[in-house]
Amino acid sequence: MNKTLLSTLFVGVDVSLRSHYAVILDFFGNQLDAFPFQNNLSGASVITSKITAVAAASEATHVVIAMESTSFYSFHLCNYLFQSPELASLHAKVYCLNPKVTSAYQNTFVDVDKTDPSDAYGIADFARTGKITSEPFNGSAFVALQRLTRTRLHLVESLAREKSYALTNIFIKFSELAVLSPRDKEDNPFSDRFGATCVAVLTDFLSPDEIAKASLEELIDFLCEKGKNRFSDPEAKAKLLQKAARDSYRLDKTQYEPLNAAIAASFNCIRAFDKELKNIDKAIEKAVKGLSSNEYQCLLSIRGFGPVISAGIIAEIGFIDRFQSEEKLAKFAGLTWRKKQSGRLTSDITYMTKSGNKYLRYYIGEAVMSLLKNHNPEYTAFYYKKRNEAVRFQHKRALALTSRKLIRLIYALLRNNQLYIPTKDVIDIAN
Structure with a gap:
């Protein structure tokens, strides 16, 4: 004893x-x-x-x-x-x-x-009874940075929620424009439904009827002015916009003015969120440089890791010495899977615990998506390998498993205080 x-x-x-x-x-x-x-x-x-x-x-x-x-x-x-x-x-x-x-x-x-x-x-x-398996509290050195990075996530979630709500009002006013995906380049006049030109169309014109009845020259001039002459073919854009207006449902004329006010309010909120995100990104970058410069540089050495992602991961992990192994860090992030076994039967379907730090799990997920966007060969190959192996929930499964792989890299870099050296000769399974 x-x-x-x-x-x-x-x-x-x-x-x-x-x-x-x-x-x-x-x-x-x-x-x-x-x-x-x-x-x-x-x-x-x-x-x-x-x-x-x-x-x-x-x-x-x-x-x-x-x-x-x-x-x-x-x-x-x-x-x-x-x-x-x-x-x-x-x-x-x-x-x-x-x-x-x-x-x-x-x-x-x-x-x-x-x-x-x-x-x-x-x-x-x-x-x-000795049930505690987590590490003890180790001070509040990272609290200020943590409040910044968590506030950023709050703003991102609020922005996504506001955009989703705005689309409901846009559908009621201009149904065809709301349902067209940005990927439908042949039918969609705008690649971004929250871009400046699309916002101007939704707020400056009272109803789709005004767009459908407007002359083509008037619409071309409007798009050129609001788009600052960035459209390569404004005439084609104007024709697509009129087609979408003609195909949209119609409402009673008295309903358009209140809808326009609601849509304008959502756009104002979206602009405010975008502005605050830029401000807080600057504050995060300033705070992390003065707090944990070595760890910050270690994560920045990974191609695809920017200041915000690196700071978000550092803020939640804190001192890497808190974790005895990368398995402990993965459990802290909730990126572990429980075995399901009874007798001779072991289930192939296991569920992620998600009982760990949701903020760290979020920033790890964002880091994986950034690695894919920047075409990191090692992690892109691994992601598509796991995606092709999955029968269902292909993206979620591949994202979770790639996040778990990334945990090992992050732990090794921070533990050894070293920069990232990319793995050579990785086969691109995506192709």
Whole structure:
């Protein structure tokens, strides 16, 4: 029996916006203290005093503090306890746990009420029984960069949601223009439905009837003006636009003005999101250079990795020393698959866990797409190999497996602090 464990206190904290609840257990599961405290600086000093008092009374030499990573409510307390000089002598380890994991463990308790004290007890007991497999909290050095990269993802998702909503109104007003794919170059007058010229068509003309009845010369002049004379064949574009207008459904004339106002509002939001994305990209690049320049340069050496993708990965990984192997890093990202076996049967269909860090998984996925876009031979070949092997969900399967492969590369580069050297003589399976 490890003597250190016998002299360790296990503290479980149930966190919430205004107040927390803590339970302190010893190694044998005896509850030594339980108390609520406020989610502020004064409350944090209360739990620190309680832990040191119980440690002194029970002659404990170590303490493990565990809490769920519930939104942002646990951040300040976690950071405070990590930095606390009073707990330094107790070799304190602070853990932010995945709520899915602790919830599954607490479901094993039979006939227990769902209360703050019982939740705190369950978290403390989870730590006491050695169920924690994640790395302890290691400071807030990457928090500022993390807030930037996560905000960028929030803006990207908001932009996608706004574009999707705008298309519903565009379909109601100009049905044919909304359903034409940018890939339908022979029938679609615009390659980008949110480009400046298409936006002008949707907002300057009241209805498709106005476009259908307009003279060809008038439409050509309009497209040349709004497109800044960038169209190689404006006459062909004007004819396609009139054809789309003639094929679109018609509405009562009184409905077009409100629709135009709704569409214009969406376009204003889209422009605002685009502007803020450019601003935050600059802020991310500035922040990552001053924080972790070596790791940043290691990832930038991979062709296809830009400042934003590199910063997003660094912000979520933090210090690479937290992870003992690339398997640990993959599990942290949720890029692992659970085996499904019973008796002699082993299922060929396995599902990705997705219980890890969704932000890291997002930026890894974006990195893979960037590698494919920039024609990285090694990863492009691997992606298409896995895509061709899949029977269904070809893209998702290939993307996930290529992301898992990329995890190995990222871990090796950051661990060894080295630049990327492309693999030579890779067969391009895509062709």
